[in-house]
Amino acid sequence: MFEDYRRKMQMPSAEQALVGRNKPLETARQHYVSGRSIHAPWLAGHKQILLGMGCFWGAERLMWQVNGVYTTAVGYTGGFTPNPTYEETCTGLTGHNEVVLVDYDPAVITLEELLSIFWEAHDPTQGMRQGNDIGTTYRSGIYVYSPEDRIVAEKSRDLYQSAMTQNGLGKITTEILPASDFYYAEEYHQQYLAKNPNGYCGLKGTGVSCPIATV
Numbered sequence: 001m002f003e004d005y006r007r008k009m010q011m012p013s014a015e016q017a018l019v020g021r022n023k024p025l026e027t028a029r030q031h032y033v034s035g036r037s038i039h040a041p042w043l044a045g046h047k048q049i050l051l052g053m054g055c056f057w058g059a060e061r062l063m064w065q066v067n068g069v070y071t072t073a074v075g076y077t078g079g080f081t082p083n084p085t086y087e088e089t090c091t092g093l094t095g096h097n098e099v100v101l102v103d104y105d106p107a108v109i110t111l112e113e114l115l116s117i118f119w120e121a122h123d124p125t126q127g128m129r130q131g132n133d134i135g136t137t138y139r140s141g142i143y144v145y146s147p148e149d150r151i152v153a154e155k156s157r158d159l160y161q162s163a164m165t166q167n168g169l170g171k172i173t174t175e176i177l178p179a180s181d182f183y184y185a186e187e188y189h190q191q192y193l194a195k196n197p198n199g200y201c202g203l204k205g206t207g208v209s210c211p212i213a214t215v
Contacts, residue, residue, distance in 0.1 A: 008092035008135035009128045017080035018093045024083050027184040031071050032191035033064055038073035038101070038184075046070060048103050049111070049149065050077055050179050052141035053122040054130025056098040057192040058201030062121055063102050064191070068109025073101045074192075075184045077143055078175075083183050089137050098137050101182055111149060112212050115142070115156040119210040121203055124160070125170040131202050140174040150176060159211045167208050 031038050042048060053059045056074040064072045076084055079095025089096050104114060122130060124140040142153045153176045161172050184190075193199050 005134070008137075010092070011136055012080070012093050012095050014080045014095075016093060017095055018084065018088050018091070020081035020088070020094070021083045025085065025184065025186055028073075028187045028190045031064070031073075033194045034071060036071040038071050038190065042103055043070065043105075045105065045107065046103050047106050047111070047149075048101060048145055048179075049114070050099045050101055050141075050143035050182060051118050052078070052097040052099040052139060052143075053118060053124075053203070054098075054138045054140075055133050055200065055202045056100055056185070056189070057199060058203040059098075059121070060100045060191065061193040061201070062117070062203060063100050066104075066109065066114070066117060068106075068114075069102055069104045071103045072191075073184060074189050075099060075101060075182050076137075077180055077182045078141060078177070082181070086186060086189065090135070092135050092137070094137075096137060096183070097139055097141050098185075099141065099143065099182070111152050112156060115153060116210040116212055118142070119156070119160045120205050120208070123204065123206050124172045124174040125164070125206075127173045131204055133202050140172075142174060142176045143179040144176070145179050150178065156210070160208075163208050163211060164206065167206075169206055169208065 081094035
């Protein structure tokens, strides 16, 4: 039992990671709530970001309700195993994080505003866990598609760290990295809490407000 816990809390190496598969998993094409596509090609002028904030069910529901967010999907990123299953990610041997793909219109909501929602909705100080969800798949993460967005994310983190420190809270452990391959989760995970309104949602913020970053 202890060995299983320890494995889930440590990132595997590429050599330790599960093999995975070449074929993508079967998943939805349209958003269960909006009916919009959850796959590229994206609308002109829209931007995308991947956000990890614990269990992706509650995180996705939060994001699809944000004004300016056009569509969302859940999946896995940041690890080694190609096209992993949910069960494989739960072993801790894929290296992947549970994330929400957010496609948004920057003319309606800025990245700074979107990240403010991200910071306030979870506890970014917990390392390889989020509340009772324990393991590398639940780490806090921001995965960006441009160097400019990384600068915005890092400035937003630094501002929130100042606010957290002023409120006696600890160091942010959120990883901010260029987006790597995003693997869509199985169809039943997509918009899970719309299909299962009484399902589990582990989102819980710290109560600290996030200043809006400007670059």
